[in-house]
Amino acid sequence: MSEEAEKVLVIGSGIAGLTAAIYTARANLNPLVLEGDEPGGQLSLTSEVENYPGFVEGINGFDLVQNMRQQAERFGARYEGGRVERIEPGAPHSVVLDDGRTIKAHAVVIATGATARWPGLPREREYIGHGVSTCATCDGAFYRGLKVAVIGGGDSALEEALFLTRFATEVHLIHRRDTLRASKIMQQRAFDEPKVKFHWNTVVESFVGEPEEGLRGLKLKDVATGAEEQLDVDGLFIAIGHIPNTQFVEGVLALDDQGYLNESVVTHVPGIFAAGDVRDHVYRQAVTAAGMGCQAALEAERWLGASALG
Numbered sequence: 001m002s003e004e005a006e007k008v009l010v011i012g013s014g015i016a017g018l019t020a021a022i023y024t025a026r027a028n029l030n031p032l033v034l035e036g037d038e039p040g041g042q043l044s045l046t047s048e049v050e051n052y053p054g055f056v057e058g059i060n061g062f063d064l065v066q067n068m069r070q071q072a073e074r075f076g077a078r079y080e081g082g083r084v085e086r087i088e089p090g091a092p093h094s095v096v097l098d099d100g101r102t103i104k105a106h107a108v109v110i111a112t113g114a115t116a117r118w119p120g121l122p123r124e125r126e127y128i129g130h131g132v133s134t135c136a137t138c139d140g141a142f143y144r145g146l147k148v149a150v151i152g153g154g155d156s157a158l159e160e161a162l163f164l165t166r167f168a169t170e171v172h173l174i175h176r177r178d179t180l181r182a183s184k185i186m187q188q189r190a191f192d193e194p195k196v197k198f199h200w201n202t203v204v205e206s207f208v209g210e211p212e213e214g215l216r217g218l219k220l221k222d223v224a225t226g227a228e229e230q231l232d233v234d235g236l237f238i239a240i241g242h243i244p245n246t247q248f249v250e251g252v253l254a255l256d257d258q259g260y261l262n263e264s265v266v267t268h269v270p271g272i273f274a275a276g277d278v279r280d281h282v283y284r285q286a287v288t289a290a291g292m293g294c295q296a297a298l299e300a301e302r303w304l305g306a307s308a309l310g
Helices: 015-026 061-074 136-143 155-164 184-192 286-306
Strands: 006-011 032-034 078-080 084-088 093-097 102-110 114-116 147-151 170-174 196-199 202-208 217-222 228-231 235-238 242-244 272-274
Touching: 006 015, 006 093, 006 286, 015 032, 015 061, 015 102, 015 286, 032 102, 061 078, 102 286, 136 155, 136 235, 147 155, 155 170, 155 184, 170 202, 272 286
Parallel strands: 006 032, 006 102, 032 078, 102 272, 147 170, 147 235, 170 196
Antiparallel strands: 084 093, 093 102, 114 242, 202 217, 217 228
């Protein structure tokens, strides 16, 4: 790669990163996009997206990501693999990759997202889109009139469970302890909801069914007694938290106690911008990530213009 600094470097290739790439590419800034370990982000693992504006019949998550990737490429965006190890702020900034390369860039858009925590079940990734999900607001409507389960015991798990009661006939909350971590008000709402069934001191051991045929149930184990049972459900929602991909900016940008960027789209470091789930642990929607990607791109364009670099 040339030693000349990039005008814009987008770190991450999910919805936020690709939106930033589209906007900066259309502004003739020729952005370079680092795709990271999971090109396309979490949405690329979603079988059907029905709530992204403009798609009446919905769209496959992988297809949506690929369309956005090609759209940005059409206007001049470029793509490379690579995992960022650290950022050294400067004029320009130095982005050091784990393979020893250093990319210099005047403007950097951080859109590395967050990775869902998984329980470590056999073949769990094979069931994504075939009965297993990490997002009730994304996929809950597919389970209208069916039975589902949620793994978790915090606020996020109860929010997912309560949301799913709009569609499912039964929502089974599976928690490995005998008390919930969620706030008292969330607990009370869940206890008051007749559709929510609690399985205390319980873990999921394995899935019932084959991925290509869809989930048919779960094999459960009581961690206190060792007793095992089968729970017949059509869907499982994993709600044991997310891990924000921010390790490479520790000491450079502000992080909250969960590791998410505690920064606005325009961070406190001139020339560094942030968008998407990497700074949003509340909404975590494709459309909100796209909005932030747009904001970050426009702010980067303005900043480069004001710096006479655009």
